Amino acid sequence: MSTRGAHLVHGDRGFMTGGSLIARAIAPGVDTLIDAVHRKMERGGIDATLPDGSRRRVGFHRPGPAARLEVKSWMALVRLGFSGSVGWYKAWDLGEWTSPDLVPLFELFSLNAVTLGDVGRAKGPARWLNSLAHRLRDNAPQRAKANIAAHYDLGNDFYSAWLDTTMTYSSARFAGTDEPLETSQLRKVHALLDRLEIKPGSRLLEIGSGWGTLAIEAGKRGANVVGLTLSEEQKAWADRRIVEAGLSDKVEIRLQDYREIAEQFDAIASVEMVEAVGQRWWPAYLDCIARNLRPGGRAALQFISMDGRLFDRYARNADFIQTYIFPGGQLLNEPRFEALAQERALSWEGREGFRIDYAETLKHWRERYEAAIATGRLNGFGEQFHRLWRYYLMYCEGGFRGGAIDVAQVTMVKG
Known part of the structure; x- marks a missing residue:
């Protein structure tokens, strides 16, 4: 000793x-x-x-x-x-x-x-x-909706109490420390749409449409958009926003699994949805992109990855996030995922990482969450629930600041 x-x-x-x-x-x-x-x-x-x-x-x-x-x-x-x-x-x-x-x-x-x-x-x-508990919550088609509902169907009132007005639950991209969160979130969305070279008349598929922000912004550019979600709460919110934006003829949100769609699109977008897929289903996710993207079409992803040196240990051992927050979730091993993409004739271009932006996004969310508690907007949830979410937001912020996890955008072209 x-x-x-x-x-x-x-x-x-x-x-x-x-x-x-x-x-x-x-x-x-x-x-x-x-x-x-x-x-x-x-x-x-x-x-x-x-x-x-x-x-x-x-x-x-x-x-x-x-x-x-x-x-x-x-x-x-x-x-x-x-x-x-x-x-x-x-x-x-x-x-x-x-x-x-x-x-x-x-x-x-x-x-x-x-x-x-x-x-x-x-x-x-x-x-x-x-x-074992994590494997039992694998994102097979018959289980995926329940896994998504466990997190996202906490209710639109819950998320709207502390997210910004865009209802965007993914990393922003900041231009400066004093920039409003909403502005930074829209910058992230438009950076992805720019990667896709969206034009009037472009047909866009969004895998994991959330509360509809990216689909609406693409519709404003003249694109015809199909968004996929498994969350009934998110679809209801997005449908209302689409009507309010006057884009019902441009944007459609479907309650549909990505594995079920087989159509042709000029572009595909997916923002921090692949983390809800799991390693077993990475090939199916990329098959969806390859199957639905026309030759020469472009896909743009925003994803969260685990340092490759840590991934195998991480994959063997369900962590706090997988146990308490995202059942069935798993971060990417980027080199393995990229290799699977290239096997399907999908390139891997223009990768940009911005993990500190995610740390700052999480800090904003935590401040907004505490403000929502203080003003009574989250009174329907107990103190233990709030403790869990405080811990979750700080756990993730520290993870991005330390560098074990990263967030990035990348373009894939079907060649």
């Missing part, structure tokens, strides 16, 4: 002198976890106060984010050690650990994700159970 480990076990009066058999049993595992973080974390630092009142500072001499937390119960570290990000959230929700700002902590673990390896990932039975 290292000298750091000896300090933790033998110096921990509150942990060891209470005579707790559970505490004695878990002490070696807790010590191993802290020691592993100390050895493997290359950037940034953690200032932690432990349940016995002792203070542990790890990595503060290294450049990078500085995170502070108070571990109020040793069970928090046990949950982290055995259930990974799922257990870490459970511990936070139970009040077993706290922090004045969760974002630097998540940024720190994102920044060091490659060197930390399996530290903080579920192990043994916990990994199997998490993975």
